[in-house]
Amino acid sequence: MLTFQQFNLIVKGKLVQLVQPLPIVHLLTDSRKLSQPAGTVFFAIRGKWNDGHEYLAQLYSLGVRRFVVEEQTNAEELKQQYPEADIVQVPHSLEALQALAEWHRTQFQIPVIGVTGSNGKTIVKEWLAQLLSPDELVLKSPRSYNSQLGVPLSVWQLNSNHSLAIFEAGISLPGEMEKLQPIIQPTLGIFTNIGSAHDEGFTSREQKLEEKLKFFTAVDLLFYCSDYEQLHEAVQAKGIPAFTWSRKQKADLTIASTTTAGYKTIIVFGYQGQKQRLALPFVDEASIENALHCLAVLLYRKVPLSEIQDRLEKLQPVAMRLEIKEAINGCYLIDDTYNNDLAGLNIALDLLASQPQRSNHTLILSDLLESGLPEKDLYASVAELVQMHKVSRVIGIGVTISKYSNMFGSSSFFYENTAAFLNQFNTDSFRDEVILVKGARVFEFEKIVQAFQQKVHGTVLEVNLDALVHNLNYYRSRLAPDTKLMVMVKAFAYGSGSFEVANLLQFHRVDYLAVAYADEGVLLREHGITLPVMVMNPSPDSFAKTRHYNLEPEIYSLEQLRAFLEQLPDDAPAKIHLKMDTGMHRLGFVAEDFDELFELLKQHRQVKVVSTFSHLAGADEAVYNDFSYQQIKNFQSLATEIEARLGYKVIKHILNSAGIIRFPEHQLDMVRLGIGLYGVEATGADQDALRAVSMLKTTVSQVKSIKQGETVGYSRRGIADTDRTTATIAIGYADGYDRRFSTGVGEVIINGRKAPIIGNVCMDMCMVDVTGIEVKAGDEAIVFGPQLTLVDLAKRIGTIPYELLTNVSARVKRVFYTE
Numbered sequence: 001m002l003t004f005q006q007f008n009l010i011v012k013g014k015l016v017q018l019v020q021p022l023p024i025v026h027l028l029t030d031s032r033k034l035s036q037p038a039g040t041v042f043f044a045i046r047g048k049w050n051d052g053h054e055y056l057a058q059l060y061s062l063g064v065r066r067f068v069v070e071e072q073t074n075a076e077e078l079k080q081q082y083p084e085a086d087i088v089q090v091p092h093s094l095e096a097l098q099a100l101a102e103w104h105r106t107q108f109q110i111p112v113i114g115v116t117g118s119n120g121k122t123i124v125k126e127w128l129a130q131l132l133s134p135d136e137l138v139l140k141s142p143r144s145y146n147s148q149l150g151v152p153l154s155v156w157q158l159n160s161n162h163s164l165a166i167f168e169a170g171i172s173l174p175g176e177m178e179k180l181q182p183i184i185q186p187t188l189g190i191f192t193n194i195g196s197a198h199d200e201g202f203t204s205r206e207q208k209l210e211e212k213l214k215f216f217t218a219v220d221l222l223f224y225c226s227d228y229e230q231l232h233e234a235v236q237a238k239g240i241p242a243f244t245w246s247r248k249q250k251a252d253l254t255i256a257s258t259t260t261a262g263y264k265t266i267i268v269f270g271y272q273g274q275k276q277r278l279a280l281p282f283v284d285e286a287s288i289e290n291a292l293h294c295l296a297v298l299l300y301r302k303v304p305l306s307e308i309q310d311r312l313e314k315l316q317p318v319a320m321r322l323e324i325k326e327a328i329n330g331c332y333l334i335d336d337t338y339n340n341d342l343a344g345l346n347i348a349l350d351l352l353a354s355q356p357q358r359s360n361h362t363l364i365l366s367d368l369l370e371s372g373l374p375e376k377d378l379y380a381s382v383a384e385l386v387q388m389h390k391v392s393r394v395i396g397i398g399v400t401i402s403k404y405s406n407m408f409g410s411s412s413f414f415y416e417n418t419a420a421f422l423n424q425f426n427t428d429s430f431r432d433e434v435i436l437v438k439g440a441r442v443f444e445f446e447k448i449v450q451a452f453q454q455k456v457h458g459t460v461l462e463v464n465l466d467a468l469v470h471n472l473n474y475y476r477s478r479l480a481p482d483t484k485l486m487v488m489v490k491a492f493a494y495g496s497g498s499f500e501v502a503n504l505l506q507f508h509r510v511d512y513l514a515v516a517y518a519d520e521g522v523l524l525r526e527h528g529i530t531l532p533v534m535v536m537n538p539s540p541d542s543f544a545k546t547r548h549y550n551l552e553p554e555i556y557s558l559e560q561l562r563a564f565l566e567q568l569p570d571d572a573p574a575k576i577h578l579k580m581d582t583g584m585h586r587l588g589f590v591a592e593d594f595d596e597l598f599e600l601l602k603q604h605r606q607v608k609v610v611s612t613f614s615h616l617a618g619a620d621e622a623v624y625n626d627f628s629y630q631q632i633k634n635f636q637s638l639a640t641e642i643e644a645r646l647g648y649k650v651i652k653h654i655l656n657s658a659g660i661i662r663f664p665e666h667q668l669d670m671v672r673l674g675i676g677l678y679g680v681e682a683t684g685a686d687q688d689a690l691r692a693v694s695m696l697k698t699t700v701s702q703v704k705s706i707k708q709g710e711t712v713g714y715s716r717r718g719i720a721d722t723d724r725t726t727a728t729i730a731i732g733y734a735d736g737y738d739r740r741f742s743t744g745v746g747e748v749i750i751n752g753r754k755a756p757i758i759g760n761v762c763m764d765m766c767m768v769d770v771t772g773i774e775v776k777a778g779d780e781a782i783v784f785g786p787q788l789t790l791v792d793l794a795k796r797i798g799t800i801p802y803e804l805l806t807n808v809s810a811r812v813k814r815v816f817y818t819e
């Protein structure tokens with residue numbers, strides 16, 4: 001194993017201090033993901049939103065003793081602060097990490113398949129790993145670890161047991177592939193396709209193609225579909241050795257036909273002069289394309305056709321996401337039945353460890369298959385991961401993991417198989433905890449997931465946590481470096497689920513949260529949220545609660561301040577926020593209140609004013625710009641006076657989401673982000689920069705044929721002018737589906753097609769016209785989402801996206817996921 005001196009030579013660093021020449025096992029780039037301090041080297045990377053150097057002290061106190069830092073740091077100070085740590089200074093920490101991975105890669109002379117392309121690369125990687133696993137010990141990058149940071153971390157997992165590796169590379173800017181190629185050094189390549197993803201980072205599609213092809217400069221063979229003409233020409237022009245497949249022209253693998261038969265697709269193809277046929281267990285176009293890339297590789301590797309058919313049969317659709325759902329008895333469930341190698345387990349355990357809403361954490365884990373480690377070492381590593389992530393209880397399912405039960409400590413339970421576990425399953429033994437369910441496909445853990453799920457009707461609001469982070473970062477990119485960020489999580493985080501959203505915001509280190517009522521803040525505290533929380537509308541009877549839960553009230557009137565002070569125990573310190581009314585005329589002080597306001601505050605010096613703020617009445621509409629500027633000006637003069645009278649500085653803030661976009665020069669000390677986080681850009685100007693966060697889905701309960709002249713629903717409002725087919729879907733106004741969507745105003749998407757509402761929306765259901773669409777009971781209907789936007793739907797019924805979002809009723813189950 002690599003010692004720190006060797007390590008230093010590889011990353012070409014300057015050794016600041018060398019205390020303990022121990023081997024290096026784990027690479028850490030995110031301080032929140034520390035699991036095994038002893039073997040860890042921490043790379044302090046300066047990211048866009050965070051600087052790893054700020055976490056050195058914390059990591060040192062947790063036992064990390066090896067740091068890679070950048071040159072701007074002061075060597076003498078580092079030595080003093082971290083006397084027991086090995087420290088290397090480098091010009092650029094990320095590049096040092098990449099250099100290390102590049103060196104590590106050169107230690108292995110095995111086939112390495114590199115996958116890139118606009119779509120499907122993660123699935124192709126996952127499937128290929130499944131398909132090749134009977135012959136090889138495969139290492140694959142976990143999930144979509146395909147970035148400048150993810151790739152080196154993936155390659156670092158290579159060890160001498162692996163006989164083949166598959167790595168994914170994704171780029172969004174020119175210059176990135178040149179860095180990934182030497183780290184992966186693929187010997188074989190797959191280029192899945194070229195589409196519009198990440199076009200914005202490049203001057204043209206050609207440039208993007210050119211850049212991606214740099215991945216394959218040294219491959220023995222590149223697999224791709226020659227029907228992508230632009231791609232085909234570019235590969236030929238470069239003279240890259242190729243294995244092509246095509247449905248249109250002659251290729252190494254020529255697809256003669258693809259026909260759907262029930263839930264299968266029969267493909268007839270020519271290969272090496274012979275005509276063959278195979279059945280794929282899918283019918284959708286994307287899966288077929290992904291499977292054909294895999295087929296090409298299998299044929300090239302001379303896997304016999306019967307064997308290929310066998311393995312293809314067993315291919316499972318890849319669940320691309322990690323879901324967090326509410327479950328029985330106040331439990332939360334992290335559903336990860338997708339990835340069962342060690343790296344995947346580590347990622348899922350990180351997610352488990354970052355769920356403070358319940359203090360007990362249970363892991364249900366099957367045997368791990370295909371890790372490339374000797375069994376005993378593998379389960380020792382699993383046990384170590386479990387311990388480092390402070391898992392309170394382990395339930396191991398499978399013969400192999402059961403063999404190593406003694407490694408897992410006292411709170412662990414083992415079963416030979418899934419059926420044995422379910423046989424004795426008792427809901428009472430799971431209460432108020434977070435449960436990670438993670439198992440290899442063959443263990444059919446979806447049965448366990450079902451046993452834990454709360455029974456609910458078929459309507460769910462899916463919240464895409466990655467989209468939320470994307471939007472957060474978009475707004476951050478619009479802020480000056482020292483502008484603080486308060487995020488509004490009032491009204492159940494605009495309908496999206498307050499503590500899940502708050503937890504993510506806490507993880508991503510926003511500065512402040514704000515809620516409307518004290519109870520909303522209490523809920524956050526009870527779920528482990530420790531960020532400062534401002535309460536915008538605290539009633540006098542909730543002041544005790546705000547104190548007890550360390551919530552910070554907004555104070556907007558003299559009357560309210562008096563009530564607050566009356567209840568404040570002598571000398572008890574308190575933090576408050578002063579709201580100014582500058583033209584919204586909702587809540588807030590005006591200048592005339594100041595004499596009395598500051599007199600009261602003078603008498604209660606233990607009360608600290610943390611911030612003062614005001615709210616814009618028309619930030620989303622350009623016609624009110626003059627009014628907004630006037631409000632900002634008024635606020636600034638009030639704020640100046642407040643600071644003068646108090647004799648200390650306070651945080652000043654006025655911009656909401658729309659204001660951040662429209663008045664970037666008036667960020668002051670902090671901004672208050674609301675609707676933008678949830679995917680709606682209120683000015684409309686930058687809507688394309690945001691991602692849709694929530695998708696409301698329901699299911700079809702019944703399909704009916706309606707004869708011409710018959711009517712549908714209450715008051716006979718849905719009239720069939722010709723013979724029609726209708727579907728009854730399980731959502732109504734009690735779920736928050738507005739009654740104004742009745743009679744064709746609204747529509748939903750079923751099987752990719754738009755279906756208008758027919759008749760009146762009922763309380764729990766409504767009917768849609770699905771004439772000409774293939775629909776059966778149980779199919780999914782999308783009520784809003786990326787394809788059916790909140791902005792568009794709100795317009796149709798004369799309201800705003802805020803109302804549609806916050807109206808989704810509490811009985812609709814929220815499911816959170818990350819990709």
Ligand SMILES: *Cc1c(COP(=O)(O)O)cnc(C)c1O
Nearest residue numbers: 488615656657658672673674675
């Ligand atoms: C809700 C709210 C915001 C956020 O507004 P958005 O338009 O959703 O960005 C900001 N400030 C105050 C006082 C609010 O009540």
